[in-house]
Amino acid sequence: MKKQNIFSIIHITIYLIYASCIVYFVTVRNFRSIIVSILSLIGIIILIILNKKYKHLFGNLLVNTLIIFIAISILGGTCFDFYRFNHFDDVLHITSGFIGCMVARILFYFSQNETDIPRKRIFFVIYMFMFSMGIASIWELIEFGLDRYLGFDCQAGGLTDTMFDILDCLIGSIIATIYYYFKIRKAENIKR
Structure with a gap:
């Protein structure tokens, strides 16, 4: 198919x-x-x-x-x-780390010649990681705003919930950046 x-x-x-x-x-x-x-x-x-x-x-x-x-x-x-189920929120935030890295990869390709990426591998994975963590921070700010000004309950545990959400995204981002690092390295080795 x-x-x-x-x-x-x-x-x-x-x-x-x-x-x-x-x-x-x-x-x-x-x-x-x-x-x-x-x-x-x-x-x-x-x-x-x-x-x-x-x-x-x-x-x-x-x-x-x-x-x-x-x-x-x-x-x-x-x-x-x-969200009442244990770890549902954790799975979403870990996944958001992966998605953040996918978005960063696409944006990076827009601004670069794809053949130059292997030479910039370290910068690329640092950029992906920082971009993904930036998205996580912005998301937590949005949740804070929704809770504070619209009466939602996005951050059920307050600061503890926020920190665990960012930690979950950190885990997803690290796994994704390691994956992309080796993917780029493999592509670089094939071209040689």
Whole structure:
């Protein structure tokens, strides 16, 4: 099966899941979850449209990883309260470390000649790591703002929750940067 067909199946599945959840939230009159689901779905649709319009600007793998991640965190975590399960939040934050590194890699390729990357391998992995950790910090600031000014409960444990979230992202970022370091090194050795 072609990759494009797999991506189309993922998109259709995500749309069906969102539609089912929205119908469910309407029947149980959970208006907060209806609004959050609709906004999340709109964000996913915009991401998919931008990726198609700009000839896979972000790359299909990253876009599909993001839409699955968003669906799991928003529908599962926020709407169905999966955050009450031990380590659900940890898995999401470790995964966000990987995703942050994927985004950093794409942005790096935009500004560089791909053949120069092996020579800049150390800078590349440091950049990826710092970018991913920067995203984690910004996310924690957003959670703080939502809690403080809109009455959400994103940082259930306060400072402790924030520090564990950043630590989880650190773990994901370290694993991802090690993976990309060796991937670049392997590509460099093949070219020799």
